Amino acid sequence: QVPLVESGGGLVQTGGSLRLSCSASGRTFRGWAMGWFRQAPGKEREFVAAVDWSGINMYYADSVKGRFAISRDDAKNTVYLQMNSLKPEDTAVYYCAAGVLYTRDLNEGSKYTYWGQGTQVTVSS
Secondary structure, three states: OOOEEEEOOEEEEOOOOEEEEEEEOOOOOOOOEEEEEEEOOOOOOEEEEEEOOOOOOEEEOOOOOOOEEEEEEOOOOEEEEEEOOOOHHHOEEEEEEEEOOOHHHOOOHHHOOEEEOOEEEEEEO
């Protein structure tokens, strides 16, 4: 099991920004796809963003396009989610995930192998 640890969550006002980090220890995730998902209270987990194994191709949910940016630094074994122009509807627990999967499956949580414990993001109105 590869432990993934998220950090950077917190409370922010509408329009503010946060940067989430997800670090892996114990082994590298070079060559793995990395994704961010979120789950709000009473709702199902949903895809937010993903970056493929190369770090070249990024994918976003329509609800966050133009506001969020995913990136990876394989030298630091870390993936980031920069979140700008935050809205109250972005409030959720954010999870990072890692796996070896096809590009077409990057938005499918069930296809990922490893998950972090989550970090809370709360956007106040």
